[in-house]
Amino acid sequence: MTPQPEPPPAAEAAAGVSLEEAALIRAARNGDQEAFERLVRLYDRSVLGLALNLLRSPEDAQEVYQEAFLRVYKNLHLFRADSNFHTWLYRIVTNVALDYLRKRKVRREAAAAAETPEGERDRLEGVPEPRALGDPQRALLNRELACRLEGALESLTARERLVFELRHYQGLRLRAIGQMLGASEEAAKTCLFRATRKMRAALRDFV
Amino acid sequence: MNCETVQRDLPLFLYGELSLEDEQALQDHVEACAACRLALEGERRLHAALEARALEPSAELLAACRRRLSLSLRAAERPAGRMARLAAWLGMRAGGPRLPARAAAAAALVALGFFGARWSGGPSGLPAREGPAESQGARIRFLEPDPAGRVRIALEEVRRRVITGRPEEDRVQRLLLAASREAADPGLRAESLELLRGGAGQPGVRRALLEALEHDPNPGVRMKALEALRPFAAEVEVRQALARVLLADANPGLRVQAIDLLTQQGGREAFIGLLQELLNREENSYVRLRCRRALEELNASVGTF
Numbered sequence: 001m002t003p004q005p006e007p008p009p010a011a012e013a014a015a016g017v018s019l020e021e022a023a024l025i026r027a028a029r030n031g032d033q034e035a036f037e038r039l040v041r042l043y044d045r046s047v048l049g050l051a052l053n054l055l056r057s058p059e060d061a062q063e064v065y066q067e068a069f070l071r072v073y074k075n076l077h078l079f080r081a082d083s084n085f086h087t088w089l090y091r092i093v094t095n096v097a098l099d100y101l102r103k104r105k106v107r108r109e110a111a112a113a114a115e116t117p118e119g120e121r122d123r124l125e126g127v128p129e130p131r132a133l134g135d136p137q138r139a140l141l142n143r144e145l146a147c148r149l150e151g152a153l154e155s156l157t158a159r160e161r162l163v164f165e166l167r168h169y170q171g172l173r174l175r176a177i178g179q180m181l182g183a184s185e186e187a188a189k190t191c192l193f194r195a196t197r198k199m200r201a202a203l204r205d206f207v
Numbered sequence: 208m209n210c211e212t213v214q215r216d217l218p219l220f221l222y223g224e225l226s227l228e229d230e231q232a233l234q235d236h237v238e239a240c241a242a243c244r245l246a247l248e249g250e251r252r253l254h255a256a257l258e259a260r261a262l263e264p265s266a267e268l269l270a271a272c273r274r275r276l277s278l279s280l281r282a283a284e285r286p287a288g289r290m291a292r293l294a295a296w297l298g299m300r301a302g303g304p305r306l307p308a309r310a311a312a313a314a315a316l317v318a319l320g321f322f323g324a325r326w327s328g329g330p331s332g333l334p335a336r337e338g339p340a341e342s343q344g345a346r347i348r349f350l351e352p353d354p355a356g357r358v359r360i361a362l363e364e365v366r367r368r369v370i371t372g373r374p375e376e377d378r379v380q381r382l383l384l385a386a387s388r389e390a391a392d393p394g395l396r397a398e399s400l401e402l403l404r405g406g407a408g409q410p411g412v413r414r415a416l417l418e419a420l421e422h423d424p425n426p427g428v429r430m431k432a433l434e435a436l437r438p439f440a441a442e443v444e445v446r447q448a449l450a451r452v453l454l455a456d457a458n459p460g461l462r463v464q465a466i467d468l469l470t471q472q473g474g475r476e477a478f479i480g481l482l483q484e485l486l487n488r489e490e491n492s493y494v495r496l497r498c499r500r501a502l503e504e505l506n507a508s509v510g511t512f
Contacts, residue, residue: 031480033280033487034508040276048264048272058268065272070279145256167222168254169261174224189219196218196253203253 021085029076036076040069043086046170047093053169054097054161055104056150068096090172090180094162101158145206152202156195163191208232213243217250281487374402384415393425400428404435413439417448426458433464440468450481459491466494470501479507 021042027035047068051061071092079088153161159181166172166180167188178188208229213236219225220233237243353359372379380403387399400419406412419432433452439445446469453465462485469478482502486509489495502509 032508036280037273037277040273044272045264045269048269049262052262052264052268056262058264061264062268062272062275066275066279069276073280146260149256149260168257189224192218193215196250199253200249203256206252206256 022081025076025079025081025085028073029079036073040072043089044069047089050093050165050170051097054101054165060100060104064093064097064100067100068093071096087176087179090166090176091182094166094180098158098162101161105154105158145203148203148206149199152199155198155202160191160195160198163188164195167192208236210236210240210243213237213240214246217247220247221250221254375406380406380412384411387415387419393423393428396423396425397428397431400431400435407435407439413444417444420448421451426456426461429456429458429461430464433461433468437468441472446472446474450478453481453485459494462489462491462494463497466497466501470504476505476507479505483507483509 021039024035024039024042028039044065048061048065051064051068052058055061055064072089075092079085153164156164163177163181166177167174172180174188174192175185178185181188213233216225216229216233220230225233237247370379370382374380374383383399383403387396387403390396390399396419400416403412403415407416413436416432416435420429420436423429423432429452433449436445436448440449449465449469453462453469456462456465466482466485469475469481479502482498482505486495486498486502489498499509
């Protein structure tokens with residue numbers, strides 16, 4: 001594989017890459033592991049947050065974190081320095097997360113099918129405690145609502161779920177989400193519409 | 208804007224994804240339409256419920272992820288970069304396991320020793336190295352039992368000769384080179400290399416020294432080769448061999464010597480990546496210490512390896 005020539009600083013500036021980030025990317029591309037780890041630290045909290053909210057399991061979130069950043073490390077030489085690193089990174093993260101969500105959905109459906117004779121499993125099992133918030137919100141989130149909410153999110157396709165998480169919890173614009181998923185802004189918007197419609201339907205009696 | 212469009216666009220409104228015109232039109236509609244006002248309230252409650260279920264990764268989880276990633280990175284193959292280029296220059300794979308060839312050689316020696324001991328010790332219980340062939344400088348070529356219960360043994364004997372001369376003489380040097388490669392006794396190989404030192408500037412002797420440095424199974428012999436090569440440590444082929452010793456030799460003493468030789472010469476900055484790689488994988492604390500010192504002297508990062 002032929003290493004790409006280093007871009008001029010102007011290209012990095014045009015791509016909105018900070019000087020520190022650009023320097024870290026350059027060093028990491030040259031095999032500097034310490035620089036790569038510093039680069040990771042610029043983004044890993046939000047990546048882990050995305051994985052945790054998507055998968056609702058610290059163990060699964062850790063798997064996605066690990067797999068995503070190892071892929072980033074192995075493919076860093078393919079990153080075009082005149083493009084946006086955050087978008088490029090999240091494209092990898094969302095791919096890993098989508099794969100993981102799809103595989104897990106298949107596993108869970110198989111498990112649920114096996115459980116039917118004994119009745120429906122408790123969806124709240126393994127659902128982590130929500131973070132501490134003010135009383136009004138805590139009161140709102142009673143056990144039944146939480147159960148319905150998790151059920152509604154589980155009913156989304158992996159892609160709908162991901163778009164919803166990126167928009168709602170990560171605060172990313174639909175245009176950026178489209179770019180990360182290799183789709184248009186319109187496609188991301190349609191995904192979001194479908195996701196919110198399904199959730200509204202599932203929570204009709206509560207909200 | 209009708210009710211259907213408004214209720215479809217409510218999430219976009221709350222996320223701030225509508226254009227200014229559409230946002231204004233939606234607000235105007237909601238103010239005038241009770242059903243859509245209710246729908247907007249419902250959407251807000253949904254958002255609040257979703258907000259309450261948000262999870263923040265704990266500091267412990269984040270730290271665990273970082274630790275695990277760091278460990279995996281050390282084990283992972285590096286992307287094209289300085290180490291890869293250095294590895295290509297060295298003619299080896301930088302991330303490869305230590306000592307595959309030497310481990311195989313060691314295993315072969317153990318196996319040879321095992322079978323050799325079985326053969327020479329034999330059922331008679333004679334200790335090893337007392338078999339007739341070895342002790343008398345002869346090889347058994349043929350065995351034939353006869354009907355009377357005796358055996359005919361054909362021996363091929365090697366006649367011993369003594370040759371005297373100066374080490375730099377062609378005939379003597381050829382024999383010393385052969386001994387440095389082929390003698391079974393490591394003491395003989397080391398002594399041959401010592402005698403060859405004076406001719407280390409000659410290509411044939413240099414090749415033998417480099418070969419012994421990298422491939423002789425005995426660390427004492429390898430050290431002897433390294434000593435003989437010391438005056439030539441600035442030369443490219445010697446530096447390449449020393450770099451491979453640094454990454455692949457099983458003997459810590461040799462690795463330390465290699466660090467010293469590589470960092471005492473000009474162009475030592477080229478080995479920063481190699482030293483950092485060594486610091487990553489080195490298990491011997493003294494070698495790590497020397498490596499760290501060398502990096503510090505070069506003002507290079509030892510970082511979080």
